[in-house]
Amino acid sequence: MSTPVTRSPRPEIVYPDSDGEPMADNNLQYEWIVTITGNLEILFRDDPNVFVVGNMLWYPIEGDNKTRIAPDTMVAFGRPKGYRGSYMQWIEDGIAPQVVFEILSPGNSGPEMTRKREAYERFGVEEYYVYDPDEDILTGWIRRGDRLVAIPDMESWVSPRLEIRFDTTTRPMTIYRPDGKRFLTMSELAVRADEAVEERDAAVRQRDEAMEERDAALRERDLLLAKLRQLGIEP
Structure with a gap:
């Protein structure tokens, strides 16, 4: 009598959240990654169906945890x-990120970047x-059919998906939002936020001072009316 063979269940495939690599190799690369990712998050903050993220592993194939890419910034409409x-x-x-950014560091090699471009394609x-x-x-x-084709001239190029404009005539490059405002660094955004808070606080103080002046004027009027009535004068 043969003994039935018991098959062990297949182990669950684990898709790690990290590849163990640092987000950036230097602070210049880091600043650009954070600037582009942060400004795109701000640009699409009111659209619930645009996902913007930086330095996240993207697994394009179910069941394959070896094929993975970690774009510096990616946008999924x-x-x-x-x-x-x-991002599984x-x-x-089944939606792939439509827009991807890579910020180079001295450690990036030509073959590595070629492999990334081929994967994105x-x-x-x-x-x-x-x-x-x-x-x-x-x-x-930019995609043309099943190929990613080099954009011949990036000067004042406008992204079809993001509608942002790249100005390569400045040094360093400047990126502009659709409303014409430039992308700001996180430090610049923090300064703007502080200025906005200060302006708001100043407006509140002005409002409070105006209310105090109005209340003081009303009290003075009431005192004057009371004195007139004491003198038998009906105002």
Whole structure:
């Protein structure tokens, strides 16, 4: 009599949230990653179906935890905001991030960046931008069919998806929002926020002072009316 073979269940595939690599190799690269990611988050803050994130692992293939990419910044239209440990494309209705940014550091090699571009081309990215802050060089690719094709001239290029404009005539490069305002660094945004708070507080103080002056004037009027009545004069 044969003994039935018991098959062990397949182990659950784990998709790690981290690849163990640092977000940036130096503070210049870090500042650009944070600036682009942060300003895009601000730009799309009122749209619940645009997901913007920096330095998150993207798994494009279900069941394959080896094929993964960690763009410095990626934008996924049609996906809700909210916490994710990683971007698993099959859970995201099969939607690949449409726009991806990479900020170069001296440690990035040519073959590495070629592999990334080929992966972005394969998995459906529509716009791909690479910025070298040390050399102040911006390179871009846009999807044409099943290929990512190099954008021949990035000067004043406007992203079809993001509607932001890249001004490569300045040093360093300047990025402008659709309303014409430039992208600000996190430090600049913090200063603007502090200034806004100070302006609000000043407006509150002015309002309070005006109310105090009005109340004082009313009290003075009431005292004057009371004195007139004491003198038998009906105002």
